[in-house]
Amino acid sequence: MKMTKIVRTTADVFYPFCLAFGLYVVMHGHLTPGGGFQGGAVMATGAALLIVARSYEDITGRLRKGVLKVCEATGLMLFLLAGLSGLLKGLPFMANWLTQTGGWVGKVMEFGPNGGELATGGLIPLLNVGVGIEVLGGLSIILLYMISGTKEKKP
C-alpha cells in the first residue's frame, strides 16, 4: 500500500510542528500539564507520521536506528546522572539541590503562583528533558524496527 503525495506532503509539513510542540511540552513540564513522557510521546508522533507516510528506504536519511539508540541511552544517562548528582553534595538520591540557588535553573522565587518564569524548579526540568529524549528514542525505534521488518507487496 503506497501512500499518496497528499499524505507524504502533509507528513513533511507537520513533522517540525510536532517536534516543536513536543519540545514545548517537555520544557514547560514543571509549570504546565505534561512533562517528559507526554512531550516525548508527542515528538514520537511526529516521527511516526514520517514513518507511516514513507517506505523504510526513504526514511533512513532522516531517522536512523543508531541515532535513536544514542538518544535513548543519552536520556537514561542524563536522568541517572541528574539523580546521582545529589550524592556528591552529601544529599540523598534525587535531592533537588539546584532549586532556589539563583543559578542556571534555580532562579530564586517567592512562594506562591509562578507567573511564567521558566528557569525554576532546579533538577525537575533536567529530569524532564532526560525523560523526553529517552521516550522519543524508545518509541520511534519501536516503529522503525517494525517498518524495517515489514515486507511490502508490490502492487
Added chain:
Amino acid sequence: MTAFLVLQALVLLGLLATAVMVVAFKDLLAAAIASAAFSLLLALEFYILQAPDVAIAEAGIGAGLTTAIFIIAIRGTKRHEEHDQ
C-alpha cells in the same frame, strides 16, 4: 451545569459510535482511523474532567502511536478483512 452535562453526553455518544465503528468496519484501515477517533474523543473527555495531563498522554499514545502501529501492520498484511464461511 446543563451545558456541561449535554457536552459530556455528546462525547460519550461519540465514544459509543466510534467503538461500534471499530468492530463493524471490514476495511481495516477505516477501523484503525475509527480507533484513532475513539482515542481523540477519550482525550477530550479527560480534558473535560480536568485531567489535561492524561489527555496529552492519551492523544499522543492512543491517537498517534497506536494508529501508526496499526497502519504499519496493515501495510505489511492485507487491507480488507475476509469473510470466513
